Amino acid sequence: MSTAPRTLFAKIWDAHVTATTAAGADLVAIDRVFLHERTGASALKSMAASGRPVIDPARVFAVMDHIVDTRPGRGDQTLMQGGQGFITETRAAALAAGITLFDVTDADQGITHVVSPELGIVLPGCTLVAPDSHTCTQGALGALAWGIGSSEAEHAMATGVLRLMRPKTMRVTFTGTLPKGVTAKDMALTLLARHGAGGGAGHAVEFAGPAVEALDIEARMTLCNMATEFAAMAGFVAPDAKTYAYLAGRRYAPAAFDAPYWADLKTDDGAVFDAEIVIDASEIRPMVTWGTSPEHAVPVGAAVPQGPQRAHDYIGLEPGATMAGTPIDVAFIGSCTNARLSDLRRAADILRGRHIAPSIKTALVVPGSMAVKRAAEGEGLDKVFEAAGFEWRMSGCSLCFFAGGESFPAGSRTISSTNRNFEGRQGPGIRTHIASPEVVAASAVMGAITDPRDLMAEAAQ
Amino acid sequence: MTPFTTLTAVAAPLNPGALADNVDTDAIIPSREMKSTGRTGLAEGLFAPWRYVPTDDGTRLPNPDFVLNLPEYAGARIIAGGHNFGCGSSREHAVWALAEYGIRAVIAPAFAPIFAANCIRNGLLPVVLPRGAVEALAGREVTIDLATQTVTCGDATYGFAIDAEPKEMLLEGLDAIDLTLKSQDSIGAWTAADRAARPWIYL
Ligand code: SF4
Numbered sequence: 184m185s186t187a188p189r190t191l192f193a194k195i196w197d198a199h200v201t202a203t204t205a206a207g208a209d210l211v212a213i214d215r216v217f218l219h220e221r222t223g224a225s226a227l228k229s230m231a232a233s234g235r236p237v238i239d240p241a242r243v244f245a246v247m248d249h250i251v252d253t254r255p256g257r258g259d260q261t262l263m264q265g266g267q268g269f270i271t272e273t274r275a276a277a278l279a280a281g282i283t284l285f286d287v288t289d290a291d292q293g294i295t296h297v298v299s300p301e302l303g304i305v306l307p308g309c310t311l312v313a314p315d316s317h318t319c320t321q322g323a324l325g326a327l328a329w330g331i332g333s334s335e336a337e338h339a340m341a342t343g344v345l346r347l348m349r350p351k352t353m354r355v356t357f358t359g360t361l362p363k364g365v366t367a368k369d370m371a372l373t374l375l376a377r378h379g380a381g382g383g384a385g386h387a388v389e390f391a392g393p394a395v396e397a398l399d400i401e402a403r404m405t406l407c408n409m410a411t412e413f414a415a416m417a418g419f420v421a422p423d424a425k426t427y428a429y430l431a432g433r434r435y436a437p438a439a440f441d442a443p444y445w446a447d448l449k450t451d452d453g454a455v456f457d458a459e460i461v462i463d464a465s466e467i468r469p470m471v472t473w474g475t476s477p478e479h480a481v482p483v484g485a486a487v488p489q490g491p492q493r494a495h496d497y498i499g500l501e502p503g504a505t506m507a508g509t510p511i512d513v514a515f516i517g518s519c520t521n522a523r524l525s526d527l528r529r530a531a532d533i534l535r536g537r538h539i540a541p542s543i544k545t546a547l548v549v550p551g552s553m554a555v556k557r558a559a560e561g562e563g564l565d566k567v568f569e570a571a572g573f574e575w576r577m578s579g580c581s582l583c584f585f586a587g588g589e590s591f592p593a594g595s596r597t598i599s600s601t602n603r604n605f606e607g608r609q610g611p612g613i614r615t616h617i618a619s620p621e622v623v624a625a626s627a628v629m630g631a632i633t634d635p636r637d638l639m640a641e642a643a644q
Numbered sequence: 645m646t647p648f649t650t651l652t653a654v655a656a657p658l659n660p661g662a663l664a665d666n667v668d669t670d671a672i673i674p675s676r677e678m679k680s681t682g683r684t685g686l687a688e689g690l691f692a693p694w695r696y697v698p699t700d701d702g703t704r705l706p707n708p709d710f711v712l713n714l715p716e717y718a719g720a721r722i723i724a725g726g727h728n729f730g731c732g733s734s735r736e737h738a739v740w741a742l743a744e745y746g747i748r749a750v751i752a753p754a755f756a757p758i759f760a761a762n763c764i765r766n767g768l769l770p771v772v773l774p775r776g777a778v779e780a781l782a783g784r785e786v787t788i789d790l791a792t793q794t795v796t797c798g799d800a801t802y803g804f805a806i807d808a809e810p811k812e813m814l815l816e817g818l819d820a821i822d823l824t825l826k827s828q829d830s831i832g833a834w835t836a837a838d839r840a841a842r843p844w845i846y847l
Contacts, residue, residue: 201834206809224681241847272681316734332736332762342824348807381728437844476666587676605668
């Protein structure tokens, strides 16, 4: 066996190659497939139509998250017209295929990338795919997890493998320490601002360095979540003691992590990456996007730079305008990026004893899973949010994207803890500014984009 | 799957004058245009946010300024776009909508990875060319020859790179699943050995 130093990526990839084709593609074994109702029924129905069974249904999971209603008392009805069909067809297809489904009213329901780690479905060293681009979130657990299309999901379920060209490797090292009030979201947005939304194309990205090691598992998920915004194939963090402590006792996780296998899941000293990026975490500030791509991100205190004219026109902010103080209409805390318990706690810390500005038309908290919701309620966070004027919802993707359900008049400006600020992402004509839950909370209080450290300092006095 | 060999058509630029970077799949097909769990009936929603203008009575009319609505690009079969084309949501509906509309190739300086993989699986060719080349051929008639990996436009010929496996799949119109199922035995053997090595994976 070769003893040359290897990257974590190479270790996981090589261990999963079942064969290599004459044309150079690897047939890579897929350990877990996750589906949701927006794209899952398509894949399962198409498989059934072609008479191909799911070869190992025990390793395929599905959840209803994208278009489910998030209002209390919900059922299969969706605000999106015709959305109910996606739910009922996914349910029927999941049942027929024999896969595990976390249904609308299940205690385990939630957003795919929140539920999978929560239940220990994703594991260090495993390969996990889902027909959802933010599957890379789950790389936070030390897995190789990535988004695919529906045809590839069918392929994985029917054959147990995917035919893949080996990607290149990149390491993004965050040195130093994050300042107070600065989070994993700001790390991701800083990476995008500096290296562009296409910066990771063709690469599997390992996030490393002291500032990454210092992040808790939930924050690592926030960072890995936006690897797809960086055009990376996947983003991941090497598992460590925190990872194994997080997974211990979770439903689908192994009883123990003491096999030598787990200890070797790290990049060897001296291993070479195809590309390296280094960012000093101590330079990072609370970030917010000004435009229509996640790379259009600046520190909250900074001015809008010159970008594509189309982005300025859509968002209604000209170069030179300051982000801080830009009035907003809607505040949203939710999504697979930033709706876990730690996110809600940090937002609640800012909102405690405060109220959203009268100019805010809607303020919404949508927990990432029903388990997160229960845990938050156990700590009384729901009461903090409600007292501050936020609505407290059931779990789902909700306002993270617009499927024809809830939205606002064109031109409305939202501050959102989500990951995409594309034109129309939250509804036709909606102007989305993405930021950390702290920035969302502080901005909701002030009615305008605000650096959360301003309010944190106030609270400390 | 329909094989892709050669194609001669006008390359419709998104957008004329300044190729748009980061064209995302929400723009190619917004979520609200994905009305069923099927793969058809999507062409009408292709580029909906740019292609139509809403009317007061809730219907929509073609946006006369959008490239695919210009007479010279009627029946377009090739799209020319900017950097990081197809970023965002993994929805294969973006590719299904393009294919149903009649698009067989997209030429851009770089593609988002999931979108490019979705193209290959549906017989669409993602052609990567330097930005200058894409700008030079945008709006003009081009001939794409996959076997020789070239795009010809007037006197200019541009070579493009593509991995051997996707090239073969496209040229021959192969179904990936059928192809992989031929390796079932080796996959089965691998799985049996892995089951012993990593029992925790097998639920
Ligand atoms: S929360 Fe948003 S980004 Fe995450 S899976 Fe749902 S729609 Fe996608």
